[in-house]
Amino acid sequence: MSKEPGPLGAGLRIEWHPVQDSNLRPLAPEASALFTELTGRRWKSLYMQPRTCQNGRGFVQPVSGHGAAVHLAEEHMDVEAVFFDVGNTLIYPQPPVGEVYARALRQAGIEADADLAEKHFQETWVRLRGRRPPGVLEYGTTEAEAIEWWRRVVRESFRPFGEPEDFDALFKGLWEHFASGRAWRVFDDVLPTVAELERRGVQFGLISNWDVRLENVLRDLGLWGRFRWPVVSAHVGTEKPEAAIFRHALDLCGLSPGRVLHVGDSYEEDVRGARRAGLQAVWLRRGAADGGQGVIEGLGELLPMLG
Numbered sequence: 676m677s678k679e680p681g682p683l684g685a686g687l688r689i690e691w692h693p694v695q696d697s698n699l700r701p702l703a704p705e706a707s708a709l710f711t712e713l714t715g716r717r718w719k720s721l722y723m724q725p726r727t728c729q730n731g732r733g734f735v736q737p738v739s740g741h742g743a744a745v746h747l748a749e750e751h752m753d754v755e756a757v758f759f760d761v762g763n764t765l766i767y768p769q770p771p772v773g774e775v776y777a778r779a780l781r782q783a784g785i786e787a788d789a790d791l792a793e794k795h796f797q798e799t800w801v802r803l804r805g806r807r808p809p810g811v812l813e814y815g816t817t818e819a820e821a822i823e824w825w826r827r828v829v830r831e832s833f834r835p836f837g838e839p840e841d842f843d844a845l846f847k848g849l850w851e852h853f854a855s856g857r858a859w860r861v862f863d864d865v866l867p868t869v870a871e872l873e874r875r876g877v878q879f880g881l882i883s884n885w886d887v888r889l890e891n892v893l894r895d896l897g898l899w900g901r902f903r904w905p906v907v908s909a910h911v912g913t914e915k916p917e918a919a920i921f922r923h924a925l926d927l928c929g930l931s932p933g934r935v936l937h938v939g940d941s942y943e944e945d946v947r948g949a950r951r952a953g954l955q956a957v958w959l960r961r962g963a964a965d966g967g968q969g970v971i972e973g974l975g976e977l978l979p980m981l982g
């Protein structure tokens with residue numbers, strides 16, 4: 676057996692077996708071409724066992740014309756619990772932050788373009804995060820600390836457009852907006868995924884860098900109670916990618932790190948952070964995945980990996 680990272684995608688493996696099965700049929704030409712591309716080998720003729728062909732990416736079981744069978748299968752992860760990141764993994768702001776900021780500025784009589792406001796917000800956020808002293812939580816542990824952080828982000832994001840007269844009122848409106856589930860949408864693949872995990876009896880939780888408002892947001896969206904172990908940086912006083920927040924999650928579920936999987940969209944926080952703490956990790960790259968072991972484009976790809 677050899678593992679094939681790269682184009683084979685998350686958790687796939689290839690096995691070669693002697694041909695024994697008589698229940699074979701030729702692989703369609705386009706499937707043959709795909710398989711040749713995936714394996715990087717030229718095959719004289721390919722056959723497969725129809726019962727194993729379950730989807731386009733895995734589970735084809737072709738057999739070469741030279742007496743060797745090739746089994747391309749999902750490599751199942753052996754996990755007892757799954758933790759999810761929240762922002763851009765389970766939920767996303769809708770309308771986007773730039774649109775909300777631009778609307779707020781326009782209400783204050785300042786003309787602002789939504790795309791530009793989004794750009795200023797993203798740049799400001801990255802810049803201010805970079806300036807934090809080591810050991811200081813991004814969103815703090817109290818409402819006052821979170822307000823202080825977000826006031827700075829909003830004020831600096833607005834600066835290129837001009838200074839609104841009543842910044843305090845404007846900021847308060849934004850703070851309240853993002854505290855409500857109405858500002859957020861749940862990705863389409865979240866509910867089917869958690870429903871399937873529940874059906875299979877796999878327990879799951881959250882590990883999120885977020886301020887004190889997350890519980891309210893997730894309650895509004897009907898998600899809070901579905902995650903058995905919600906671990907929020909503002910509540911536990913440590914944040915990803917620190918090992919301490921993952922250890923906190925492990926204490927809650929009472930499992931050894933190797934039996935726990937974390938899924939999230941940030942390579943540094945969710946993947947490297949989790950792996951350094953000994954957990955298994957899957958990198959969720961919505962709409963941008965280009966394959967690779969441990970990378971998925973949507974949560975629907977997670978379930979086959981769990982077996």
Ligand SMILES: [Mg+2]
Pocket residue numbers: 760761762763764939940941
């Ligand atoms: Mg995230």
